[in-house]
Amino acid sequence: MSALAQPDITMLNMPMLGDATTIGLCSDPIDGDALDAAVGAMQTWDFSGLSEVSEEQFSFVDPAGTPWANDFPMSNLCGIGWDGSHSYYISGSDLLATEGNALTIPGPEPLDTAKLLLATDPENILALPYTFGDFNSDTFSGTFLAAGFQGTVQGSIDLVVDGYGTLILPNGSYDDVVRYRFERVQENTVLGTTTTLTKTQWGWVSPAHRFWLLLMETDFNGFNEFDVVWYNKAPIAAGSTAIHESQGAPFRAIPNPAMTGTPLILTNAPSDAIVRLELVDASGRTVRSFNPGLRTLYTDGLEPGMYVLRGFGLEGRALHQTRILLQ
Numbered sequence: 034m035s036a037l038a039q040p041d042i043t044m045l046n047m048p049m050l051g052d053a054t055t056i057g058l059c060s061d062p063i064d065g066d067a068l069d070a071a072v073g074a075m076q077t078w079d080f081s082g083l084s085e086v087s088e089e090q091f092s093f094v095d096p097a098g099t100p101w102a103n104d105f106p107m108s109n110l111c112g113i114g115w116d117g118s119h120s121y122y123i124s125g126s127d128l129l130a131t132e133g134n135a136l137t138i139p140g141p142e143p144l145d146t147a148k149l150l151l152a153t154d155p156e157n158i159l160a161l162p163y164t165f166g167d168f169n170s171d172t173f174s175g176t177f178l179a180a181g182f183q184g185t186v187q188g189s190i191d192l193v194v195d196g197y198g199t200l201i202l203p204n205g206s207y208d209d210v211v212r213y214r215f216e217r218v219q220e221n222t223v224l225g226t227t228t229t230l231t232k233t234q235w236g237w238v239s240p241a242h243r244f245w246l247l248l249m250e251t252d253f254n255g256f257n258e259f260d261v262v263w264y265n266k267a268p269i270a271a272g273s274t275a276i277h278e279s280q281g282a283p284f285r286a287i288p289n290p291a292m293t294g295t296p297l298i299l300t301n302a303p304s305d306a307i308v309r310l311e312l313v314d315a316s317g318r319t320v321r322s323f324n325p326g327l328r329t330l331y332t333d334g335l336e337p338g339m340y341v342l343r344g345f346g347l348e349g350r351a352l353h354q355t356r357i358l359l360q
Contacts, residue, residue, distance in 0.1 A: 039074070039165040039197050040209040040240045044126045045271045047161070048244050050110060051354070052093040052269060053343065057085035057203065058115075059262040063249050068235050069214070074165065076198030078212070078237065080247060083203055083264060089115035091244075092313070096121055098339055098356070101135040104150060108132045117318055129159040133175065149186060151175035156190060158215075165211060168193040177221055184223030191216050200237050200246055202264045207246055210239050221255070228255040242268040286330065286342055290358035293337055297330040297357065307344035307352055314340055335359055 048054070061084050071078060096102050096111040105111075105121035112120040117137055123130040133149040156173035163169075174187040192215035200210040217232040234250035247264045286297040312321040312330070323330055325344065336359075343354040 040211050041162045041164045042159075042211050042238050042240060043162040044124070046238055046240060046243055047124055047129055047159075048091075048093045048110065048112065049124075050093055050095055052091075052243065053354075054091045054244050054269070055266045056089050056091065056263040057083070057266050058087045058089050059083045059264070060086045061260075061262050063251050063260045063262065065233065065251060068249070072195040072212075074197060076196045076212075077201070078198065078210075078247075079201045080264070081201045081203055083262070085203065088266065089263070091115070092341075094341075101146075101148065104135065104148060105132045105152075107152070107155065123155060125161075127161050128157050129161065130155045130157045138180070147177070147179040149175065149177045151186070156188070158190065159192070159213075163194050163211070163213070165194050165197045182223050184221050186219060186221055188217065188219035190218075200239075202247060204264070204266055207239050207241075207268075209241070210237050210246060212237050229253075230255050239268070239271075241271055243271050243273075244269065285355055286357055290360050291332065293335055293359045294333045297332060297342075299328050299330065306346050308347055309345050311343050311345065312340050312357070313343060314338060332359060 092113045094111050094113060096105055096108045099111050099119055101119060101121075107123055108121035110122040110124045112122060114120070118134060119136065120134045121132045123132055131151065132155050133151045135146060135148045138147055151173050152175055154172065154174040157169070157171040160167070160169040170189065170191045172187070172189045174185070177184055177186050192213055194211060194213045196212045197210060200207045212235060214233070214235050217234070219230040221228045221230065231253045232250055234248065236245050237247040239246055242265075244265060246268060248261070250261045252259055252261065285300045287300055288295065289297070291297060307325045310323040310325050310330070311319045312323070314320050320335060320340070321330070330342075338359060340357045340359060341354050342357055344352050346352050
């Protein structure tokens with residue numbers, strides 16, 4: 034498949050347990066024709082003028098600690114988005130696949146859950162390693178549940194690695210970046226009626242960093258078409274360690290477990306590199322923010338469950354974290 038010795042993207046460039054990535058969510062419309070024309074070797078993709086509207090975050094955790102762990106037994110990595118969506122991945126040296134995803138649907142109590150379960154045939158997103166000129170196709174199938182309805186799912190994904198070169202973002206320039214483009218089609222069938230969902234995605238990845246530097250996609254959800262654009266504001270170097278858990282972190286909270294409403298006491302001070310502390314719930318939502326100079330963290334009004342206390346540096350990168358169970 035690979036005719037040229039170009040930059041390779043490997044497992045070292047995929048997200049790993051403990052990573053927390055800060056992104057800039059942008060409002061820019063996608064010009065698919067212009068993107069499709071910017072293909073080939075030695076490209077310069079200039080997106081320095083992206084219009085950021087909010088700062089969000091992806092977190093990557095052990096699926097075992099998430100609300101839907103039992104639905105995705107093959108997954109070894111769960112990505113939690115800023116909207117609380119959970120994507121369950123099978124990450125290995127030769128592929129990045131998804132076993133499905135789950136999301137709590139906002140609304141009156143009791144809340145519903147939307148789930149895509151691809152246990153029948155997971156979706157192979159990326160074949161690893163990949164480089165300019167590579168391509169792969171895959172089919173997937175399973176079931177989905179949403180708003181009290183259950184149906185079947187089948188679909189396909191076709192990916193081509195169509196360029197490499199220099200990527201210019203609002204936070205700097207990156208060399209030897211590899212770009213892929215994929216077309217994804219998903220057919221949901223319920224009560225004999227089939228709805229087709231489509232996605233076109235362009236992703237830019239650097240051999241020197243983990244996670245995507247830039248992602249653009251045009252989605253059709255069966256009713257409306259919309260664009261998603263975001264860029265990585267603080268890329269993590271490939272090969273670097275992920276966030277340390279409790280025993281490696283510079284702070285620890287006690288008691289743990291604790292009853293809801295019980296103040297948590299930091300037993301030692303966070304490092305000077307940490308400028309803020311955040312308490313994040315199982316959906317990835319920040320429920321408390323604290324000054325790192327505080328030693329008493331209040332939990333009044335929080336629901337029982339698993340939380341993560343994270344310490345963030347100046348660039349918005351999560352440097353350390355520790356898990357906390359409220360009962």
